[in-house]
Amino acid sequence: MNLTNKFIIAILFITSIVVSTFIYFQISEQKEILNNELNQRIALLRSHLESNAKNDILSLKYEVENDIAAFNFSHIDASFKNLVAKDEIDAVILFNRDKSKELFVGENSFKNQFPKQEINTLTLKEINNRNNFVISLPIIINDKWGEIHIVYSLKILHEEVRRAEENKKLKIQSNVKKAILTSLLLALILLIFSYFFARKLLSPILLLTETAKDIANGNLEISDKLSSITSNDEIGLLSASFIDMTKKLDTSYNTLNIVNQSLELKTKELQDLNLSLEEKVAQKVKKITEQERMMISQSRLAAMGEMMSMIAHQWRQPLATITLMIADEKIKSMVTSKESVESDKILDKISDIIIYLSNLINDFQTYFKPDKSAEKISTTLLIERMEQIIQTRLKYENVQMHVEKRNEVFIETYANEVVQVLINIVNNAIDIMVERNQTDRHIWINIESDTSDVTINIEDNGGGIANEIIEHVFDPYFSTKSKNGTGIGLYMAKMIIEKHICGRLSVTNTKEGARFTLSLPKRQKKQRVEFNDANTSLL
Ligand SMILES: Nc1ncnc2c1ncn2[C@@H]1O[C@H](COP(=O)(O)OP(=O)(O)OP(=O)(O)O)[C@@H](O)[C@H]1O
Ligand SMILES: [Mg+2]
Structure with missing residues (x-):
């Protein structure tokens, strides 16, 4: 109505x-x-x-x-x-x-x-x-x-x-x-009168309503009729404020439109930027992956070289023995000019030595292969495996290694990876002591443990790491060794311990040298990064 x-x-x-x-x-x-x-x-x-x-x-x-x-x-x-x-x-x-x-x-x-x-x-x-x-x-x-x-x-x-x-x-x-008739007549007159009166009185309000509807539909143009309401009463006032409000609305609408347009433009720019950013990130990731792959292959080559040198060290002594035995046998056969039972024994010995040498290569291969799954192993055995590989070099370079075996703890971990890291750290210590012509050469290893972790400290008396470079030793390609260093050893060691084993690897200087601290969880947690053979095998 x-x-x-x-x-x-x-x-x-x-x-x-x-x-x-x-x-x-x-x-x-x-x-x-x-x-x-x-x-x-x-x-x-x-x-x-x-x-x-x-x-x-x-x-x-x-x-x-x-x-x-x-x-x-x-x-x-x-x-x-x-x-x-x-x-x-x-x-x-x-x-x-x-x-x-x-x-x-x-x-x-x-x-x-x-x-x-x-x-x-x-x-x-x-x-x-x-x-x-x-x-x-x-x-x-x-x-x-x-x-x-x-x-x-x-x-x-x-x-x-x-x-x-x-x-x-x-x-x-x-x-x-008579009264009813008079009332009816009066009502009729009133009806006609009120109809015209209502039209006259309400027409500005109806006009305002129509305009409001138009505004709601987005048409902000004010009709001329609305401007013609000039009465000094409340309706005139309402109409004036209505016109004023519509004008302001129109201005705000226009401003909003401009803001919207610039916003759309900005969004588009942002989208483009995002796209190019995504592209850049993808390119960067690709580059890093490429670099990582290169680093791994370099580190593999370096480890192989290291292994070759260790094998060479360990082979030198038995090969010299074999050479001596053969020479000795040759002289004997030249003097006696007949084959003796002795020569059979010597040949047996030579054969034993060759088997030993072959086992040695097997040992090296085993330790440089990554584990498929975590195994339960004592800390003593872990250190013994490392010693077995490194012992010839220690002896050759005249380095004393002191292992405190009292705190034997059993842990569940990727043993071969831990052994690789230990070898890396000990090799670095030997390198530095040789490089600095240290006369009295020592490496100390001790074990600490709490409810959740085991800590292996490897300390040397090689003079430590200069304060300016200590925070960079775990960076890839960082090396102070002019010829032989690739600078990947500690980087790989940190990756293995922190990303694969979920432990911690850090370094501090002591009075006499450097101390590397390996913190390993007693129970192997879920790996943070899955390594495949190609990535972590140093051989
Ligand atoms: N025990 C240590 N005492 C002093 N400096 C050390 C010690 N261990 C490592 N460093 C320093 O850290 C650097 C980085 O070692 P890292 O094992 O990553 O590389 P590298 O030994 O130089 O080369 P490689 O890749 O052949 O191992 C070394 O060049 C050396 O300067
Ligand atoms: Mg090294």
Whole structure:
């Protein structure tokens, strides 16, 4: 329902309430006036009737007194009949004091309705359910002789009252009709008036509503009609603020559009940037992977070289023995010029030495192969495996290794990888002591453990690492060795311990040299980085 209809309905509702209240009060007042009029009329009629009755009974009394004195009772009877012939008189009775003589004319039903007490003055009394009244008077002839009573009918009065009431009803009905018709006419006039008034009053509001709808649909152009609302009332004020608001909205909308456009541009730029960044990152990752692969192959070559040199060291002694044995045998055969049982024994020995040399190569191969799975191993055995590989070099370079084996702890780990790391660290220590021509050469190894980790400390007295470079020793390709160093050893060792085994590898300087600390979890955790054979095998 629109605003105009609501307005009209409200006006009609208020009007109908006002008019019906007005009609109600008007009719009530009219009723009261008519009732008063009626009561006055009844009182007048009654007093008229009563005064007639008084006149009648007084003149009858004198007549009757004269007739009784003259004993002319037939005249009394004739007078009575004359009276009863009147419409308003129903009966007349005369009786003497002791009621021995009686004269009655009229309807028999009234015979017993006369007052029973003796009367001495004029009395009036209503009887027969107020349909009649009796007027009574004593008859005096010298003294009281008897009483005379006349019964008057009130029917005429009642008839008059009924007619007056009917008239009153008719008057009220016609008044109600008139009032309803007048109200309807008034309502119609009001309807027409309120329709035009509502249109006039509400048209600016309707216009504002329409404009608001347009704005909601994105049309921010203000219609000329809206500008034509120039009244000084609240609607004029509303319209002015509405126009102002729309203009501001338009400005904000335009600004928003500009911001949006620049935002879109920026987003596009950002997307492009992201794309090129992704490309750059991919290229970088590719480059790093490539470098890592190169590093691994370099480290593999370096480890192989190291192994070759260690094998060479360990082979030198047995090979010299074999050479000596063969030379010795040659001299003996030249002197005796016959084959002896001795030579068989020597050949057996040579064969044993060759088997030993072959096993040595196997040992090296085993230790340089990465483990497929973690194994349970004691720290003592781990260090022994490292010693077995490195012992010839230690002996050759005259380095004393002191291993504190008291704190033997069992751990679950990738044993071969740990052995590789230990070899790397010990080799570095030997390298530095040889390079610095250290005369008294020592390496100390000790084990500590707590509930979750085992710590292996490898300490040397090679003079330590210069403070300027100590934080770079684990960087790839960092080496102070001019010819033989690739600078990958410690980098690989840190990778293996921290990324593969989930432990820690660090270095500090002591008074006499460097201390490398390897912290290993007692139970092998899930690997952070999966290594494959090609990546970690140093052989
Ligand atoms: N115990 C040590 N005392 C003093 N300096 C050391 C010690 N261990 C390592 N360094 C220094 O750390 C550097 C890096 O060692 P790393 O094992 O990574 O490379 P490298 O030994 O030079 O070459 P390679 O790849 O042949 O092992 C060494 O060049 C050396 O200067
Ligand atoms: Mg090294």
